[in-house]
Amino acid sequence: MTAQLDTILSYVEKLEELDTRDVSPTTHAFSVCNAFREDEVHSSLPTDEALSCSARHNGAMFQVPRII
């Protein structure tokens, strides 16, 4: 995989050919400015459904190996 990553990274260096000094970056091609919506309360997922996809939980919380 190291060799493949090297090939890909040397290929993308092609971008150095272009002078981009005064070009602003694009993060979204079609920018939506101030995407506001009404501040309405909608129901969210019930706890049991949210937990249902987890490999380990105790019915109220997700459980992970001990951290401290």
Next chain:
Amino acid sequence: MNLYALTVADAMEKLATGDICSEDLTRSCLERIDQVEKNIKAFITLDRDGALEAAREADLARKRGNVGLLCGIPLSLKDLLCTRGMKTTCGSNILGNFIPPYDATVVEKLKSQGAVILGKVAMDEFAMGSTSESCAFGVPQNPWKKGYVAGGSSGGSAAAVSAGECLASLGSDTGGSIRQPASLCGIVGLKPTYGRVSRFGLVAFASSLDQVGPLCRDVTDCAIMMNAIGGYDRRDSTSVRVELPDFRSFLRGEVRGLRVGVPREYFVAGLDPEVERVVKEGIDFLQRAGAEVVEISLPHTEYCVAVYYLIAPAEASSNLARYDGVNFGMRDMKADTLMAMYKDTRSAGFGAEVKRRILIGTYALSSGYYDAYYKKASQVRTMILRDFQEAFKRCDVLVSPVTPTPAWKMGENSDDPLAVYLSDILTISANLAGIPGMSVPGGFSKEGLPIGIQLQGPHFREDTLLKVAFALEKGLEATRLPVIE
């Protein structure tokens, strides 16, 4: 006639007149699946009972006069659209047993219109690929030729629609993943304008590039599917509040006076002569039909692959950070520390291509390299976007090839990722610029493999694409179903 071979439009008509019922139509698709699936391998999850039940419900609803737009139409979904209660794997072991507790907005829309969901179809893992060969649950095959790729990443959708296993399918397109498999399998695929269709419930790959769209047997079906899935969604803040037209109203086939742009940079070395011939024939047809052909230059086309393979992995590396084994998806249960759990889960759960892209993406975003890679790519993205803005001052639609070659043999280029990336050169720019793109069947190679023609238009001008696609479909008569070996 075999019901599974009907278009959505024809099936809707026959259902409306009572000639057929959805249960028979759905059974016909299921029988077709039984007959061809061992070779096609399009489905990851097939919900036989659920589909038949939905079909019977649709038939009952129709009797009561409650007829949704897609009432009783059997469809398949790319396995990255969340389906409540139905496994959604994204073609990855890490989501191998993931059953979403909610529907994607587009799935909700299809269901509320009465559609019958047959199941979920194969794709490259996390939509990262151009052949669907990185799918962890079987690789779909091109229905036109044994041992050939169906394309990707929506390869399962394209194969299933082309093989008659469903009437239409939804896929997603981040760098060509709807248009390319549609072209390789001889069907119609549309990537809508970024923001036209909600991404809520679409498992994210590269959020600024992803868009959901239909793969269909013909252009009319594509318009029908767009009517069903388009529109603003409060749950996707990047979806755009623009008026949703009746996409079927554009299917008139009149192209007189339309300015058809031919981008010079899309006809360069490496383009298969047969692909070039088919696309040129399409352009000649449009000219004879009264369109004005204009030569266009998109000077930064040669940089799009480099831009894409920095931006898409950068966004992916961030999006895929959520697969840590905690809230959902696979977890390595042997690990006794949190860090080991993250590491072991991700090492075991992700395939090689996904790992490659996460590594490139985190590298491109890392401090010290951000300016040279991610920022530079975002600036060149602006230059690519400007190329299109200039082009669309001089033409209404761009006509070009979709892929440099027809479908290729499975296993080719499997240890040369860059070679596969370069095959995306003709489709990637539309995602970087957020414009709509479409693939419509144009003809066949001597070997009998389908070749598509790509149409690209300005933001929110799917109307022009559908109009031109409809004219090409009628004029070139290259739209047909394969005979499966």
